[in-house]
Amino acid sequence: MIKINCDLCGKRAESLAKVGIEGVQLDVCNDCARFGKVVQQPKRLDAKSQVMRMKSQARQKEEKMELLVENYAEVIRKKRESMGFTQKDFARKISEKEATVHKIETGALAPPLSLAKKLERFLGVRLVEEYEESHETSKGRRINGFTLGDFINVKK
Numbered sequence: 012m013i014k015i016n017c018d019l020c021g022k023r024a025e026s027l028a029k030v031g032i033e034g035v036q037l038d039v040c041n042d043c044a045r046f047g048k049v050v051q052q053p054k055r056l057d058a059k060s061q062v063m064r065m066k067s068q069a070r071q072k073e074e075k076m077e078l079l080v081e082n083y084a085e086v087i088r089k090k091r092e093s094m095g096f097t098q099k100d101f102a103r104k105i106s107e108k109e110a111t112v113h114k115i116e117t118g119a120l121a122p123p124l125s126l127a128k129k130l131e132r133f134l135g136v137r138l139v140e141e142y143e144e145s146h147e148t149s150k151g152r153r154i155n156g157f158t159l160g161d162f163i164n165v166k167k
């Protein structure tokens with residue numbers, strides 16, 4: 012019988028399970044297999060996770076991150092109403108689809124930064140904030156309290 016060691020804890024295991032952890036395929040023992048299942052759960056795709064995804068993209072690209080303010084939908088809607096525009100009027104003014112404006116104002120769509128800046132200029136409101144890189148890096152890539160780094164430490 013071939014003896015194989017678990018990729019995570021290094022223990023010899025009679026049977027190894029294949030799991031994906033942060034996109035890496037690993038052969039692990041039964042004890043470690045539960046870590047893999049965590050990342051395979053489907054992620055919720057609501058407006059908030061879109062904003063989170065934009066945050067992580069911004070973190071990879073730039074030292075200074077530009078993030079949408081959390082309450083962008085409310086800020087845009089209130090200002091647009093105070094200026095006396097319907098969603099349709101407003102959409103025409105900024106050369107966007109009415110459906111796009113509607114989605115943004117209901118929080119269903121997080122506008123890309125380029126659009127957010129156009130809205131800022133037109134409405135005279137603040138929708139994009141700059142953050143220093145260090146603010147969020149410690150929160151990155153943690154899964155259920157474990158990072159890939161934790162796994163690597165177990166291996167040593």
Ligand SMILES: [Zn+2]
Binds near residue numbers: 019020021040042043
């Ligand atoms: Zn193991």
